[in-house]
Amino acid sequence: MQTPGVHHVTAIASDPQANVDFYTGVLGLRLVKRTVNFDDTRTYHLYYGDAVGTPGTVLTFFPFEGGQPGSVGRGQASATAFVIPDGSVEFWVDHLESDGLAVEAPVERFGETVVPFEDRDGQPLELVTGESDIEPWADGPVPAEHAIRGFHGVTLDSLSPDATGALLESMGFEHVAEAGQRTRYEADGERATAVDVLDRPAGDRGRQGAGTVHHVALRAPDTETQMDWRAKLLEQDQRVTEQKNRQYFHSIYFRESGGVLVEVATDPPGFTRDESVDELGSGLKLPPWLEPDRETIATNLADIEAPAPAETER
Ligand code: ZN
Secondary structure (H helix, E strand, O other), X not given: OOOXXXXXEEEEEOOHHHHHHHHHHHOOOEEEEEEEEOOEEEEEEEEEEOOOOOOOOEEEEEEOXXXXXXXXXXXXXXXXXXXXXXXXXXXXXXXXXXXOXXXXXXXXXXXXXXXXXXXXOOOEEEEEEOOOOOOOOOOXXXXXXXXXXXXXXXXXXXXXXXXXXXXXXXXXXXXXXXXXXXXXXXXXXXXXXXXXXXXXXXOOEOEOOEOOXXXXXXXXXXXXXXXXXXHHHHHOOOOOOOOEEOOOOEEEEEEOOOOOEEEEEEOOOOHHHOOXXXXXXXXXXXXXXXXXXXXXXXXXXXXXXXXXXXXXXX
C-alpha cells in the first residue's frame, strides 16, 4: 500500500448557509458539489476545493441544521491544514481578523509557518506556508497570489499514537520528524502529504458534533488497487467496510486503533462526472438511485445560495 496522501476530509457543521458563506466567501474555496449525505438524505453533503475538486484539495461537510456542537479531542482528526504561499501569512491574518475570526499568533512547526484559527462552528483549521502543485481557484474572492492551494495535511489526536503511526507506515507514509507531542508522517505524493499524530495521554476525548471532523480519506489510484488494499487491511485486523459507490469516488472505511474513522477513496471518476467544470456546485446533484426521490429530498433541504464566481470578486 502506497497512498500519495489525503484525498478529502469530511467534517460536521451546523447551518448550511453559514458553511457555504465561510468556505467560499472567507476562505475562497470553490463549492464544487452540492449533494446529500447518501446515508441520510435530509442532510446536505457540500464539497469545497480547487476549481475542479482535485483529490488533496477537498473539504466536505455534513451540515446538520441546529446540530449540537461537538468537542475536539483525542480519538479524532483534530486539525485540517491548507497550503498558502510563503509570503501570505500577513494577508491571511488580516483577512481572517477582518471577518471577525479569532486568529492565534502564527507558530513555527517543522520549518513552516502555521496560522491556526477556527471556522464558525469552532472547527480547528490551519494555514501552512509551503509548496503545492495546485493552482488556486482563479475566480474566487481571495487574490490568486494569496489563495489556498489545497491541503497541507491533517493532525490526528490519536488514542493510540504508536498503532496509528504503524498503520500510516503500512500505507506508505514515512516517519520524518518529531517535536514534543507531535510526530510527522509524510506520504510520497505531490500534495496533501503530511499527517501529524499527537501523543496527548492526558488530553480530553473528543465528542462528535458540529465543528469536528467526521473522517479523513486517503487516496487510492483506482478500485482494483483499493480492493487489494482492503485485503491487506483485513489481514492487519482492521474492520473494513465493503466497497461503496460515492458517485465521485469509490470508498472503503475502517476505524483505526487511535479512534479515527479512515476512508480510502479512489481518485476517479471525480466531480465532473455529472456537471461541467463551469457548472460545478450550481445544482443539487443526486446519484441515480436517489433521483426518483428528488422532489421529496429537495423539499426537505433548506435553500442555500452560493455566489456565482463573478459575484464573489471584491
Ligand atoms: Zn469521505
